[in-house]
Amino acid sequence: MGNTVVLTPDNLSELREALKQAAPNSKILAGGTDLVLAMHENRCSPDLIIDLSGVKELKYVRLEDGHLHIGAVTTFTQIKENEFVRKHALCLTEAAALIGSNQIRNAGTIGGNIGNASPAGDTIPVLMALEARIRVMDSLGQVEEKDVDELIVGSGKTSLKCDQVITEVIIPVLGDDYRSTFVKLGSRRAVTISKLNIALVVKYNHVLNTISDVRVGLGAIGVKAFRDRRVEEILNGQQADDHLAQVLAEELSMTVQKAIPGRYSLPYKKEAIKGLAHDAWANLS
Amino acid sequence: MQIEFKVNGKSCSLDICPTMRLIDLLRDELGLTGTKEGCGEGECGACTVIIDGEAVNSCLVLAPQVRGKEIITVEGLAGDGELDSLQQKFIEHSAVECGFCTPGMLMSAKALLMKNPHPSEEEIRQALAGNLCRCSGYSKIIEAVKDVASLS
Ligand SMILES: Cc1cc2nc3c(=O)[nH]c(=O)nc-3n(C[C@H](O)[C@H](O)[C@H](O)COP(=O)(O)OP(=O)(O)OC[C@H]3O[C@@H](n4cnc5c(N)ncnc54)[C@H](O)[C@@H]3O)c2cc1C
Ligand code: FES
Numbered sequence: 001m002g003n004t005v006v007l008t009p010d011n012l013s014e015l016r017e018a019l020k021q022a023a024p025n026s027k028i029l030a031g032g033t034d035l036v037l038a039m040h041e042n043r044c045s046p047d048l049i050i051d052l053s054g055v056k057e058l059k060y061v062r063l064e065d066g067h068l069h070i071g072a073v074t075t076f077t078q079i080k081e082n083e084f085v086r087k088h089a090l091c092l093t094e095a096a097a098l099i100g101s102n103q104i105r106n107a108g109t110i111g112g113n114i115g116n117a118s119p120a121g122d123t124i125p126v127l128m129a130l131e132a133r134i135r136v137m138d139s140l141g142q143v144e145e146k147d148v149d150e151l152i153v154g155s156g157k158t159s160l161k162c163d164q165v166i167t168e169v170i171i172p173v174l175g176d177d178y179r180s181t182f183v184k185l186g187s188r189r190a191v192t193i194s195k196l197n198i199a200l201v202v203k204y205n206h207v208l209n210t211i212s213d214v215r216v217g218l219g220a221i222g223v224k225a226f227r228d229r230r231v232e233e234i235l236n237g238q239q240a241d242d243h244l245a246q247v248l249a250e251e252l253s254m255t256v257q258k259a260i261p262g263r264y265s266l267p268y269k270k271e272a273i274k275g276l277a278h279d280a281w282a283n284l285s
Numbered sequence: 286m287q288i289e290f291k292v293n294g295k296s297c298s299l300d301i302c303p304t305m306r307l308i309d310l311l312r313d314e315l316g317l318t319g320t321k322e323g324c325g326e327g328e329c330g331a332c333t334v335i336i337d338g339e340a341v342n343s344c345l346v347l348a349p350q351v352r353g354k355e356i357i358t359v360e361g362l363a364g365d366g367e368l369d370s371l372q373q374k375f376i377e378h379s380a381v382e383c384g385f386c387t388p389g390m391l392m393s394a395k396a397l398l399m400k401n402p403h404p405s406e407e408e409i410r411q412a413l414a415g416n417l418c419r420c421s422g423y424s425k426i427i428e429a430v431k432d433v434a435s436l437s
């Protein structure tokens with residue numbers, strides 16, 4: 001690693017210039033909570049590192065045209081404390097608040113959570129359930145928008161080209177008739193990596209007491225988080241009562257059994273997800 | 286590469302190896318060995334320092350990331366030979382046993398009090414959740430911080 005070069009752009013145009021030097025063995029550095037550890041453990045030795053920590057233009061949360069715009073270098077602490085996020089995408093507030101420790105939340109960024117593409121990354125199922133789009137920029141300044149599902153292709157793998165960087169997360173705000181939540185289960189109560197996580201978004205009709213536009217994001221089951229369209233279909237239009245919580249729990253357990261057949265963690269996860277489903281449901285009411 | 290930053294109020298300009306972590310910069314280059322390395326992976330908090338007002342794990346920061354920033358380490362707490370009130374209360378409450386976690390605990394608590402001078406017990410527990418202690422059982426540490434928080 002003796003020859004590693006670190007570029008430290010201070011704004012977006014310097015970032016574009018820096019990206020021109022990017023090659024397959026270069027890395028973007030944001031908060032460092034994944035990358036610095038990977039480098040220290042020799043799991044990763046980039047020739048070139050582009051440090052985003054000076055690019056202040058990528059740290060923001062804005063509400064514009066019915067969308068939340070979150071800069072890629074925004075930390076979990078900033079997200080957790082943001083009132084727009086709390087009001088319009090509560091499940092993201094809850095996920096940010098449950099990530100790591102205070103120290104990790106102060107350094108770790110939303111762009112880094114996506115870029116790291118860990119199967120257990122907590123914001124990933126949340127962004128899927130919120131139908132977020134991810135804005136990406138390349139060395140020529142060309143901008144593209146992708147779904148999280150297109151961007152993340154496997155465990156630790158993204159479809160980003162080496163001269164591309166995530167610049168922004170765009171989330172359509174949830175209307176006042178929506179409820180959302182995020183729950184996770186790890187090996188201890190706080191400061192823990194998810195063994196299972198669920199993001200749940202529903203549109204609630206309080207006159208009929210029914211739910212629609214149900215969105216279920218699941219993480220830490222298999223190599224990549226996913227939307228559980230089967231379970232969403234089952235729940236759409238149903239009465240929001242205790243029976244439905246039971247259905248959610250049983251059906252998610254079925255999803256786990258289908259997703260990771262024969263995996264050593266299956267006996268644990270297919271039971272544990274039931275409790276987590278009940279927690280998620282309880283948070284919605 | 287050349288970087289400039291401030292540590293405990295003093296400006297530094299140093300030529301560093303760009304892949305060095307902040308903890309190594311502090312301990313090995315600047316001799317600030319109060320900051321401890323426990324796990325080296327973000328779990329224990331012994332390496333906690335304050336950067337621009339926020340507590341972070343110095344084992345997860347790459348040295349070039351502190352360009353232009355202000356760092357406070359445990360050495361920066363005591364001024365003019367006088368202990369910071371947190372240090373004083375840690376001693377009074379016997380919140381220090383082997384002491385390995387103490388610098389990190391102090392810095393997490395300090396960052397909290399800088400933002401919120403009168404935190405609740407729950408807020409104190411949250412702020413210290415990323416700091417592990419193998420000796421004390423935590424309650425004396427929490428009591429010491431509560432005591433400082435109740436000073437006006
Ligand atoms: C003790 C500990 C606890 C943790 N707890 C949790 C937890 O509870 N939940 C959770 O989800 N994660 C957790 N993590 C993992 C980590 O903190 C998160 O994944 C975090 O979001 C990483 O963000 P970062 O800014 O630190 O990323 P970095 O380490 O800087 O980068 C991570 C990866 O993403 C890439 N990247 C970063 N920014 C961009 C960008 N803008 N565009 C393209 N690629 C980019 C980098 O190249 C690198 O491959 C934990 C980590 C530790 C050490
Ligand atoms: S040494 Fe940094 S968190 Fe343990």
Ligand code: FES
Binds near residue numbers: 385
């Ligand atoms: S006093 Fe020994 S680890 Fe805390």
